[in-house]
Amino acid sequence: MQQISIWNQITRLGGAFLQNLAFLPFVLFFGLILGILIALLRFHKVPLLSQLLAGVTEVVRGAPFLILVYAVYFALPSIGIELEAFETGIVVLTITATAYLSEVFRSGLLAIDKGQFEAAQALGLNYWQSLFSIVLPQVLKICLPSMVGQIVLTIKDTSIVSLVGMVEIVRTSRQIMQITLDPLVAFSIVGGYFALVCYPLIVFSKRLEKRAIR
Amino acid sequence: MSEVVKIKSLNKSFGKLHVLRDVTLDVEESDVLVLCGPSGAGKSTLLRCINMLEHYQSGSVEVLGKDVRSSRRNLSFVRKNTGMVFQHFNLFPHKNVVENVTLAPIKVQKIQKGAAIEIAKDVLSQVGLSDKFNAFPNQLSGGQKQRVAIARALAMNPKIMLFDEPTSALDPEMIKEVLDVMVRLAQEGMTMIIVSHEMGFARQVANKVGFLDNGKVIELTETQEFFTNPKSDRTKEFLSKIL
Amino acid sequence: MLIDYRLIYSSLPVFFNAFLETMKIALVSGILGLMIGTVVATLCTFNSKVLNAFVGFYTGVIRSTPLLIQLYFVHFGLPVLGIMFTSFQSATIAFSLNSGAYISEIVRGGLASIDNGQHEAAKALGLSWYQRMSCIILPQVFSRVLPPLIGQFSYLIKDTSLAAVLVIPELTYASRRIASTTYRPIESFGIPMLMYFALYFALSILSNSIAGRVKRRERVAAN
Numbered sequence: 001m002q003q004i005s006i007w008n009q010i011t012r013l014g015g016a017f018l019q020n021l022a023f024l025p026f027v028l029f030f031g032l033i034l035g036i037l038i039a040l041l042r043f044h045k046v047p048l049l050s051q052l053l054a055g056v057t058e059v060v061r062g063a064p065f066l067i068l069v070y071a072v073y074f075a076l077p078s079i080g081i082e083l084e085a086f087e088t089g090i091v092v093l094t095i096t097a098t099a100y101l102s103e104v105f106r107s108g109l110l111a112i113d114k115g116q117f118e119a120a121q122a123l124g125l126n127y128w129q130s131l132f133s134i135v136l137p138q139v140l141k142i143c144l145p146s147m148v149g150q151i152v153l154t155i156k157d158t159s160i161v162s163l164v165g166m167v168e169i170v171r172t173s174r175q176i177m178q179i180t181l182d183p184l185v186a187f188s189i190v191g192g193y194f195a196l197v198c199y200p201l202i203v204f205s206k207r208l209e210k211r212a213i214r
Numbered sequence: 215m216s217e218v219v220k221i222k223s224l225n226k227s228f229g230k231l232h233v234l235r236d237v238t239l240d241v242e243e244s245d246v247l248v249l250c251g252p253s254g255a256g257k258s259t260l261l262r263c264i265n266m267l268e269h270y271q272s273g274s275v276e277v278l279g280k281d282v283r284s285s286r287r288n289l290s291f292v293r294k295n296t297g298m299v300f301q302h303f304n305l306f307p308h309k310n311v312v313e314n315v316t317l318a319p320i321k322v323q324k325i326q327k328g329a330a331i332e333i334a335k336d337v338l339s340q341v342g343l344s345d346k347f348n349a350f351p352n353q354l355s356g357g358q359k360q361r362v363a364i365a366r367a368l369a370m371n372p373k374i375m376l377f378d379e380p381t382s383a384l385d386p387e388m389i390k391e392v393l394d395v396m397v398r399l400a401q402e403g404m405t406m407i408i409v410s411h412e413m414g415f416a417r418q419v420a421n422k423v424g425f426l427d428n429g430k431v432i433e434l435t436e437t438q439e440f441f442t443n444p445k446s447d448r449t450k451e452f453l454s455k456i457l
Numbered sequence: 458m459l460i461d462y463r464l465i466y467s468s469l470p471v472f473f474n475a476f477l478e479t480m481k482i483a484l485v486s487g488i489l490g491l492m493i494g495t496v497v498a499t500l501c502t503f504n505s506k507v508l509n510a511f512v513g514f515y516t517g518v519i520r521s522t523p524l525l526i527q528l529y530f531v532h533f534g535l536p537v538l539g540i541m542f543t544s545f546q547s548a549t550i551a552f553s554l555n556s557g558a559y560i561s562e563i564v565r566g567g568l569a570s571i572d573n574g575q576h577e578a579a580k581a582l583g584l585s586w587y588q589r590m591s592c593i594i595l596p597q598v599f600s601r602v603l604p605p606l607i608g609q610f611s612y613l614i615k616d617t618s619l620a621a622v623l624v625i626p627e628l629t630y631a632s633r634r635i636a637s638t639t640y641r642p643i644e645s646f647g648i649p650m651l652m653y654f655a656l657y658f659a660l661s662i663l664s665n666s667i668a669g670r671v672k673r674r675e676r677v678a679a680n
Contacts, residue, residue, distance in 0.1 A: 062657030063650045064618030067629045071650065074633070075642035152521070159523035163622065170525060183533040191522040191530070198521035267577050293583040304578035308596050317592065318582035352674070363578075370582065 004180050010189055016172035017193045019086075020158040027093040027154055032147075034094075035101030036136070042102070043109045053102075060099040065157050068092045073164045085166035089158065097154050104146040108139040145212065148205040152198045159194075169193060218243050218374055218405050219264060224273035226259060233259050234270065235429040241374075241407060246400045248416040249409045251426035251452065257409040258378050260426070264407070265296050265376065278373060294322060297367025301379040303359040305351040305366070311338070312347050315366045323370065330369075337365040341395050357388030364395055375399065377408040413456055417441055425449045465644050468635055472648050475631035482548055482617045482627060487610050489553035494560025499590065501565055512561065519558035524616055527551045532623060544623035552620075556613050563605045567598035600671070607664040614656055628652060 042050045073088045120130030162170040173186040219241040226234040233256045249257045262268040280288040316330040341361040381389040393415050400419045423440040425433045433449045444450050500508045532547035579589040621630035628649045636645035
């Protein structure tokens with residue numbers, strides 16, 4: 001049993017945590033854009049595409065994150081695409097975030113009074129203008145708590161990418177644990193890092209919910 | 215005659231709001247006391263202190279000789295012997311009429327189910343709802359719900375019945391059916407304390423009327439006296455607006 | 458050929474057993490989680506600062522840390538303190554504690570939605586705290602929160618996939634094993650994913666139909 005000082009563990013795990021956080025910008029950005037796109041396509045009941053997207057969304061939402069990761073990591077090579085752990089993570093996290101967010105936005109769209117679209121177009125705005133100036137701001141306001149919730153879920157799911165070999169905070173903690181034989185300290189620090197980021201987001205999401213009720 | 219309810223110097227505040235100020239009043243057996251007064255005067259709060267649905271800061275409340283606050287056992291005793299009827303009925307929506315009425319006798323008085331059902335039959339016929347045995351609250355009209363609520367309270371064989379604005383949430387057509395039940399109860403000698411705005415009912419049935427304003431008992435007298443010869447100016451003002 | 462149907466046919470028994478294992482974990486964890494969640498939710502009704510802080514800490518930790526870490530903590534961390542579990546035990550403990558936190562929030566919401574008059578009528582009739590909660594309040598709470606509880610069970614089923622990490626032969630573990638022995642990943646992962654989807658779909662239909670029935674009953678009552 002070797003000693004790695006607690007401070008050392010904290011710094012090493014902190015650095016590794018940045019790997020987890022590195023997923024966020026890409027995943028959340030594309031999740032948002034694609035999510036809104038899919039929500040709009042389904043909302044307007046575009047033939048063929050909506051049904052297809054609905055089916056894929058539901059299958060993705062019904063599947064455990066881990067099996068999606070395994071499927072992408074192990075199945076894609078058979079059709080010629082070999083992804084590293086990080087790339088697999090990006091793909092699966094984006095797909096899941098998109099699926100969940102599209103559902104959030106779709107219910108947001110359904111919650112908005114239909115008259116909003118019509119009123120905007122009656123005023124002479126074209127589809128895209130009415131979308132961006134009138135409808136989307138309202139939808140985003142309603143969906144904000146769930147969006148923040150999805151950020152939390154994405155951050156927590158990054159831990160699962162460790163299971164296909166990516167060296168992020170969870171895998172690093174297991175490496176440390178094998179040296180120090182002290183899993184409690186290592187895992188507590190990992191928990192601490194996740195809580196540091198996720199807890200404030202959860203509190204923020206709850207406060208947004210309360211404000212939305214008013 | 216024995217006092218069944220003795221309230222002495224009762225004070226209650228909700229935070230900074232002083233709702234009951236030094237209230238003292240006694241209720242004797244078979245009294246039918248109607249408490250009236252403007253909204254916010256503290257009438258409901260006073261009623262609810264009697265069975266400890268509200269806690270009070272100072273003073274004492276004795277029901278049937280027992281201090282309500284002194285022990286768990288005394289509180290239990292008081293609640294078993296007082297029945298309460300609420301403005302919004304508070305029937306249990308997931309249970310039908312018979313279950314609503316027999317729940318407390320079975321669970322609290324440990325009466326056998328068969329005997330409890332007999333009691334239910336009796337009280338439900340007293341309130342005129344024998345045919346609604348298996349109905350659920352959401353199938354009943356407001357007046358019927360309130361009558362079931364009265365039956366539910368009567369099933370416990372209480373010595374005192376407390377009514378908190380029993381007809382205030384009812385449509386006008388249904389007020390009479392509930393008041394009729396209450397009149398019969400009074401004629402049978404039940405001790406009743408009623409918070410109500412129904413002054414006609416008070417005049418007909420009550421033997422005492424109390425007027426509360428701003429947490430104080432302004433006047434408490436025999437019914438006749440109250441209506442024909444009120445002492446306080448505030449009472450006169452109130453009566454002139456109501457009648 | 459893209460899909461080997463004979464392979465699908467021959468691997469079904471394996472996947473079916475794995476599916477049963479998944480259901481076993483989910484049901485045990487689900488029931489335990491429900492009990493934990495209900496108890497925790499009722500703890501909050503006592504208005505005790507200590508209890509509320511404890512509950513807040515418990516739900517906060519569970520909600521802001523990944524399930525994987527919670528699983529590792531129970532299975533690899535606790536043995537340091539002398540507490541050792543089998544893989545199945547660690548998994549169900551971690552999953553029930555996790556589920557319990559979310560269920561406690563759901564039940565708390567349900568408790569708050571019960572009209573205070575129900576509590577008052579029960580008290581006025583002389584019912585004890587336990588009688589009041591068990592006969593009057595909780596039955597109403599559960600019929601109200603059934604849809605979100607079903608949703609939570611749906612999440613739990615997906616969470617059970619992490620049991621694969623502890624080499625428990627549930628559906629996700631089976632998918633990897635079959636994939637690595639047959640080198641046909643599309644069928645190996647496709648079948649389990651369809652099974653997960655079937656469960657998810659069935660539960661969401663169930664949840665929606667219950668929610669619809671409750672809405673219809675409330676509309677009748679309002680009239």
